[in-house]
Amino acid sequence: xxxxxKNNKALTVLGGLALTAVVAxxxxxxxxxxxxxxxSSGAIGEKPDGYLGFxxxxxxxTKALVEDLNIKRKAAYTRKAQATNSTVxxxxxxxxxxxxxxxxxxxxxxxxxxxxxxRTSAAPIRDSRCP
Amino acid sequence: MNSSFSRGKANMRYMTIQLTDRxxxxxxxxxxxxxxxxxxxxxxLGLTGCVQVAAPDKPIVINLNIxxxxxxxYRLDGDAKDLINEEADIF
Numbered sequence: 001x002x003x004x005x006k007n008n009k010a011l012t013v014l015g016g017l018a019l020t021a022v023v024a025x026x027x028x029x030x031x032x033x034x035x036x037x038x039x040s041s042g043a044i045g046e047k048p049d050g051y052l053g054f055x056x057x058x059x060x061x062t063k064a065l066v067e068d069l070n071i072k073r074k075a076a077y078t079r080k081a082q083a084t085n086s087t088v089x090x091x092x093x094x095x096x097x098x099x100x101x102x103x104x105x106x107x108x109x110x111x112x113x114x115x116x117x118x119r120t121s122a123a124p125i126r127d128s129r130c131p
Numbered sequence: 132m133n134s135s136f137s138r139g140k141a142n143m144r145y146m147t148i149q150l151t152d153r154x155x156x157x158x159x160x161x162x163x164x165x166x167x168x169x170x171x172x173x174x175x176l177g178l179t180g181c182v183q184v185a186a187p188d189k190p191i192v193i194n195l196n197i198x199x200x201x202x203x204x205y206r207l208d209g210d211a212k213d214l215i216n217e218e219a220d221i222f
Contacts, residue, residue, distance in 0.1 A: 031219070076214055080210055094204045095222075097208075
């Protein structure tokens with residue numbers, strides 16, 4: 001009986017771990033499908049300042065989606081700027097350099113002159129201060 | 132010659148007084164010229180020593196873009212990459 005209980009306890013611990021794994025997985029989730037679709041359709045694009053912008057007039061849903069993401073980005077930039085002793089603009093700009101670099105062919109990004117460009121396999125046009 | 136008053140002693144005393152007077156006159160004369168020079172200097176300085184402060188005619192423009200320098204971007208690059216990887220859902 002005692003042996004059984006001991007076993008049972010081990011099972012409970014295992015079960016708990018498994019449950020944690022199941023719960024924790026969505027936190028590591030990648031992009032929202034609607035966000036991915038808006039990116040690849042070219043409706044939205046990456047701006048040099050580190051935020052998302054509208055290439056064409058957005059639908060209500062896309063507008064809400066982008067605004068929500070930009071608010072979350074600003075919060076993340078603010079947190080990191082405090083940790084690195086920099087300003088939110090400086091950190092956002094540095095992130096923008098990286099985010100434009102990471103766009104995949106077909107996605108849109110904004111060049112330093114303000115024009116929207118479609119990413120090709122060639123390097124994107126970025127600000128001269130980008131590393 | 133041992134009396135308390137003699138012609139020699141009187142003569143010496145007279146000479147001493149004369150020398151002292153001459154010395155005093157010389158000092159007084161010098162002091163006067165010093166004072167004059169000081170006065171003239173004071174007047175000249177008073178005339179030319181005004182500090183002129185003129186307001187700039189152009190408006191003061193602060194370029195906010197200058198806040199982001201290349202060295203800062205290079206310093207933050209690693210942290211920016213980390214953030215993008217950590218929070219992949221919003222980037």
